[in-house]
């Protein structure tokens with residue numbers, strides 16, 4: 001599955017959950033997306049839930065902004081070539097906690113040590129009921 005297809009599918013799942021919560025306040029909606037609640041009430045939202053794993057080892061991990069709106073990815077063609085390798089993904093805010101990993105022919109963004117999009121404060125700052133619009137707004141900003 002391409003990253004684009006995945007994001008479209010994920011956006012749909014996000015939309016269905018948000019629809020269900022439409023009578024709640026913004027704070028309550030954000031709270032609903034806490035990992036500890038999602039793993040029980042929305043087991044299909046993330047494949048890691050069934051394995052009882054977290055993408056990041058942090059307390060109060062929040063899943064509202066998964067996938068990170070600062071993550072840029074271009075399937076196969078990539079953005080440009082860097083030292084003979086295709087740059088397939090990068091962080092648009094160049095987070096200090098982000099890094100890269102390289103394969104024989106490609107460079108990928110590595111977000112495993114970055115928790116920015118999983119924090120309440122960041123989610124509140126960029127909150128929109130429509131996850132796709134958050135992605136678009138942040139893309140414009142960066």
Ligand code: SF4
Nearest residue numbers: 068071091098111114
């Ligand atoms: S490094 Fe952090 S801010 Fe950048 S794309 Fe990855 S998770 Fe998002």
